[in-house]
Amino acid sequence: MTGIDPGKGKPMETKSLRFDARGLIPAIVADAETGRVLTLAYMNEESLRITREKGLTCFYSRSRDCLWLKGETSGNFQHVVSVTADCDGDALLVLVRPDGPACHTGETSCFFNKLFDGPEPPAFSYEALMDMLRGRRDDPKEGSYTSYLFQKGIDKILKKVGEESTEVILAAKEGDRANTVYEIGDLLYHVLVLMVEMGISLEDIRREMASRHVIDHKVKQEKMVK
Numbered sequence: 001m002t003g004i005d006p007g008k009g010k011p012m013e014t015k016s017l018r019f020d021a022r023g024l025i026p027a028i029v030a031d032a033e034t035g036r037v038l039t040l041a042y043m044n045e046e047s048l049r050i051t052r053e054k055g056l057t058c059f060y061s062r063s064r065d066c067l068w069l070k071g072e073t074s075g076n077f078q079h080v081v082s083v084t085a086d087c088d089g090d091a092l093l094v095l096v097r098p099d100g101p102a103c104h105t106g107e108t109s110c111f112f113n114k115l116f117d118g119p120e121p122p123a124f125s126y127e128a129l130m131d132m133l134r135g136r137r138d139d140p141k142e143g144s145y146t147s148y149l150f151q152k153g154i155d156k157i158l159k160k161v162g163e164e165s166t167e168v169i170l171a172a173k174e175g176d177r178a179n180t181v182y183e184i185g186d187l188l189y190h191v192l193v194l195m196v197e198m199g200i201s202l203e204d205i206r207r208e209m210a211s212r213h214v215i216d217h218k219v220k221q222e223k224m225v226k
Contacts, residue, residue: 014048018090024060025092029102032081032095033206034127038102039110041070043092048083055080057096076100126192126202133196149193157197160190 019025024042031038041059043051047067050058057070057078071077078096085092103110108127122128133146140147149157164187171180195201 014045016089017048017085017092018088019044020090022062024062025090027057027059027083027092027094029057029078029094029096032097033203034125036109036127037111038078038096038098038108048092051080051083051094057094070102071099074100074104076102078102130192130196130202133193137196146193149190150197154194154197157190157194161187161194164190 017025023044025044025048027041027043029038029041030036041057042062043058044060044067047058047060050067050069054069057080059068059070060066061068069077077099078094079099081095081097083092083094101108103112136144136146137150140151149160164183167183168180168187171183195205
């Protein structure tokens with residue numbers, strides 16, 4: 001999944017929201033880039049106002065009976081991309097760019113206790129693949145090629161990245177689209193292994209690419225001015 005589209009409905013006034021008897025409304029928080037649900041929290045009118053003004057998620061703690069700004073103590077702030085109400089106005093979808101884990105346990109998402117799997121296979125995601133690679137590194141499995149790479153270390157991983165880069169070049173040079181796609185898949189896999197080995201996250205790459213986009217946009221503007 002590459003993100004969530006909350007739709008392009010008409011702007012809704014907060015006074016039209018339907019808060020419960022305690023003055024609360026459930027807020028489903030999801031990663032704007034990956035679409036992964038991070039947590040379910042609650043907001044009241046005041047925390048919703050603070051969320052809008054600060055651009056950071058602020059919730060109402062039912063157990064402590066007070067407001068809390070996510071990340072104020074942990075540093076794991078959630079930068080708000082959008083807040084969308086559902087059709088009945090009694091629930092919110094909050095898309096964010098998180099600075100760190102959403103869960104107090106250190107997990108990326110509060111939803112990690114799987115109860116069962118349905119008959120449909122899970123959709124592919126780079127986040128799930130990265131989780132699998134980390135698992136093969138931290139808990140090696142006999143006969144696993146991925147575990148083998150981590151056991152051999154950085155030199156072996158770099159060698160494979162070099163070899164797969166060459167395979168991509170050769171396939172593309174021959175004009176073989178299908179084989180080029182295949183070889184790019186091999187290269188991408190080994191690059192992700194390298195990322196795990198070096199402690200580089202997908203978010204690190206997203207931030208780097210986003211910064212390049214901004215720089216490119218500024219350069220184009222400067223050229224237009226000249």
